[in-house]
Amino acid sequence: MSPLLFWIFALLTLIFGAAVVINRNPVASALSLVVSFLGLAALFMSLNAYFIGIIQVLVYAGAVMVLFLFIIMLLDLRAEEGRRINWVTLAAGLAVALILLGQVLSVIGHFKIAHRTFPPLPDSTIDDVRNIGAALFGNYNLPFQIVGVLVLVATVGVVLLSKREPR
Amino acid sequence: MITLGDYLIVSGILFTIGFAGVMLRRNLIIILMSLELMLNAANLSLVAFSRFRVGPTGLPDYNAQVFVFFIITVAAAEVAVGLAILVALYRARQTTDLNDISSLKF
Numbered sequence: 001m002s003p004l005l006f007w008i009f010a011l012l013t014l015i016f017g018a019a020v021v022i023n024r025n026p027v028a029s030a031l032s033l034v035v036s037f038l039g040l041a042a043l044f045m046s047l048n049a050y051f052i053g054i055i056q057v058l059v060y061a062g063a064v065m066v067l068f069l070f071i072i073m074l075l076d077l078r079a080e081e082g083r084r085i086n087w088v089t090l091a092a093g094l095a096v097a098l099i100l101l102g103q104v105l106s107v108i109g110h111f112k113i114a115h116r117t118f119p120p121l122p123d124s125t126i127d128d129v130r131n132i133g134a135a136l137f138g139n140y141n142l143p144f145q146i147v148g149v150l151v152l153v154a155t156v157g158v159v160l161l162s163k164r165e166p167r
Numbered sequence: 168m169i170t171l172g173d174y175l176i177v178s179g180i181l182f183t184i185g186f187a188g189v190m191l192r193r194n195l196i197i198i199l200m201s202l203e204l205m206l207n208a209a210n211l212s213l214v215a216f217s218r219f220r221v222g223p224t225g226l227p228d229y230n231a232q233v234f235v236f237f238i239i240t241v242a243a244a245e246v247a248v249g250l251a252i253l254v255a256l257y258r259a260r261q262t263t264d265l266n267d268i269s270s271l272k273f
Contacts, residue, residue, distance in 0.1 A: 006169050010177045017181055017204050021188035026196050033200050040207055043177070047218040048227060052210075052235050059239050064203065064246050071250045072196060075257050093190035097183050104179035114172030119221045131229045132236065140233050147240050154244035161251040164258075 006046060013039035026077045030068045037061045048121060051129045174215035182208035195256070195263045199249050206242045210235045 012035065019032035037060040044053035108114050136144055181204060188201025217231035257263055 003169050006173065010173075014177065014180055014184070017184045020200050020204065021184060021192060021197070026194065029197055029200060033203065036204070037207065040181075040211060043174070043211060044214055047174070047214050049214045049217065049232055049235075052214055052232055052239075055236065055239055056207075056210075059243055060203070060207070064243060067246060067250060068196065068200065071253065075254070075263065077194075077196065077263060090191060093187060096190060097187035100186060101179065101183040104183070105176065108172050108175045108179065111172070111175075113219075114175055115170055116219075117168040117170050118218055121221065121227070122225045126226065128227075128229070128232070131226060132232050135229045135233045136236065139230075143237065147237055151240065151244050154248050158247050158251040161248070161255050 006043070009039045009042040009046070012036070013043065026072045027069070030065060030072060033068070034061050034065050037065075047118075048126055049128065050126075051132055171215055171219050175212055178208045178212040178215070181205075181211065193265045195253050195265060196250075198265075199246065199253070202249075203242065203246065206238060210238055213238075 014036075016032040016036040016039065020029045020036065023029045023032060037056060041053045041056040041061070044050075044056055185201040185204030185208060188204065189198050192198055192201065213231045213235050217228045217235075220228040220231075222228060253263060256268070260268060262268065
């Protein structure tokens with residue numbers, strides 16, 4: 001992937017990711033999150049992880065975002081108006097986040113391998129759906145089934161939580 | 168050329184944005200969205216390492232991509248449960264703002 005495309009999609013992901021946090025209106029935040037996830041999916045594609053990129057679009061930009069928007073509209077959440085910004089909390093939160101960012105960047109800076117470019121792949125097409133499927137049903141069969149049970153438990157839990165209590 | 172470090176920096180900044188969202192915002196729905204951003208930042212660095220570690224067969228390391236698959240599955244389940252809790256909370260309190268929910272505060 002050309003560096004120009006990488007930076008375009010990286011900036012798209014980061015700017016709209018920041019917009020999620022900055023926007024006061026929940027609907028605008030949710031829509032920014034969709035754009036951010038689409039940029040991230042493009043980054044996955046640029047790393048030759050086509051299956052993960054498609055899954056990202058289907059699950060996050062599709063299902064999860066519909067769920068978020070559905071809940072926002074169901075609860076009729078408005079933009080938070082009139083709430084005064086607590087400047088001390090804001091400054092403290094930003095300071096902790098910036099310290100974390102500084103630490104992450106310094107670790108990456110001292111990480112020698114991080115300055116290398118990616119090794120080339122053979123020109124033939126990469127059959128990554130087949131390879132991930134082979135790993136998933138071969139080596140990772142037990143975790144896969146456990147995740148299935150987890151999703152079932154989540155489904156039952158959601159139904160129980162949203163059931164109205166009889167009075 | 169794009170190095171591994173560039174992807175890791177993007178991933179680190181994205182994680183920080185999500186972390187700042189959890190720290191700064193008081194709206195429960197925005198906090199859940201910020202959690203998703205943090206999970207996706209972790210996914211990005213996993214996929215970058217997977218592409219970086221090309222095995223003897225000349226293919227990327229698919230173990231990391233299977234791991235990302237699991238993270239996406241668990242994250243989807245987590246969002247469903249989180250939003251169900253939010254709806255139950257809204258039914259009881261008519262608010263999603265964390266400043267108004269302080270019964271468990273010491």
